[in-house]
Amino acid sequence: MRGQRRSRRSRAVTAAAVVVVAVLVPLGALAGCDADDGPAANGSSAERRPSPKPTPLWDTSPASIAAVGDSITRGFDACTVLEDCPEVSWATGSDAKVRSLASRLLGARNGAQSGTARSWNHAKSGARIAELPAQMTRAVATKPELVTVMVGANDACRDTVSHMTSVADFRTSFEASMKNLRGGLPKTQVYVSSVPDLKRLWSEGRANPLGKQVWKLGICQSMLVDPDVMDAAAVQRRDTVQDRVVAYNKVLKDVCAKDQRCRYDGGAVFDFRFTGDQLSQWDWFHPSRNGQQRLAEIAYRNITAKEPPA
Incomplete structure (x- = not known):
């Protein structure tokens, strides 16, 4: 037992x-x-x-594009005097010489053969940043994979320096624009172009007598009025406009940096040295076809890069 x-x-x-x-x-x-x-x-x-490799937040080949902004994106004065010419727009145009961003990214997908639109231009000549939230709302309705933004020149181009949009108001409107976009399209990418160097445009365009006559019609008077006057008051006025543009660009950069799917151009458009060939033969201020082509090149290079501009 x-x-x-x-x-x-x-x-x-x-x-x-x-x-x-x-x-x-x-x-x-x-x-x-x-x-x-x-x-x-x-x-x-x-x-x-x-x-599994994580899906990158930035897609270098979006399948559809909507553009918002001002007269530059509408191709103003690029084809005929004082008129829009959206077919040469750097963002969504169809002109073969310009080869817009939409043409470079989408090719035949841009509605030419499929019968379905892949790009939309919601920009408006004369628009300031305060109009951008409404433009963004219209862009949301088309459900693009990429939205391009170029705005701010008209906020600095006013009748007088005192009428320029304040930096605080500029920020508020741009933040509201991004909020409108994200409310409807949380994953859509945003490419933000810097505001051009208006002082550079004055310096280049004032060499043309006809251009200076057109400027008297009221184009960007805060910068372009009395283009040949170089006294202390005129210099200070132009510097004040220039400083405001620099401040606007900082707002665009800062607000964009808070959004993982937003890419700022790193100041590429502001730094571009426009020459007579890139300026409208009618106002020597807005981009010509050649200028629109250069803007398309800048945008395409930055959007298709693996890393954002520094």
Whole structure:
């Protein structure tokens, strides 16, 4: 009897030990198989399953584009005097020489063959930043994968320096625009162009007598009025406009940086050295076809880059 009790006790201990081992030891180790995150039974490192690559937040080849902004995006004065010419727009135009951003990114997908629009131009000549939230709302309705923004020149181009849009109001309107977009399209990408260097445009355009006559019609008087006057007051006025443009660009950069799917151009448009060939032959201020082509090149380069501009 005593031997039988010892035998039963031994079997019970053995059974308990098996239970403990089953609880504490990974199933793969008991089976002699490599665990996903641990060493194999023979002591060699286990092969790890390749982790799926995360989907990048920035898509370098969006399938549809909507443009918002002002007269530059409408191709104003690029084809005929004092008229829009959206077919040469840097963003959505169809002109073969310009090769707009839409043409470069979408090609035949841009509605020419499919019968379905892939690009929309919601910009308006004369628009200031206060109109951008409404333009964004219209862009949301078309559900683009990319929205381009070029706005701010008209906020600095006013009748007088005192009428320029304040930096605080500029920020409020741009933040509202982004909020409108995100309210309807949380994953749509945004490409933001910097405001052009208006002082550079004055410097280049004032060499043309006809251009200066057109400027008298009321184009960007805060910068362009009395283009040949170089006294202290005129210099200060132009510098004040220039400083305001720089401040606008900082707002565009800062607000865009808070959105993971927004890419600012790094000041590329502001830094571009427009020459006579890139300016309208009617007002020597707005981009010509050649200028629109340069803007399209800048946008395409920045949008298709793996990393955003510095």
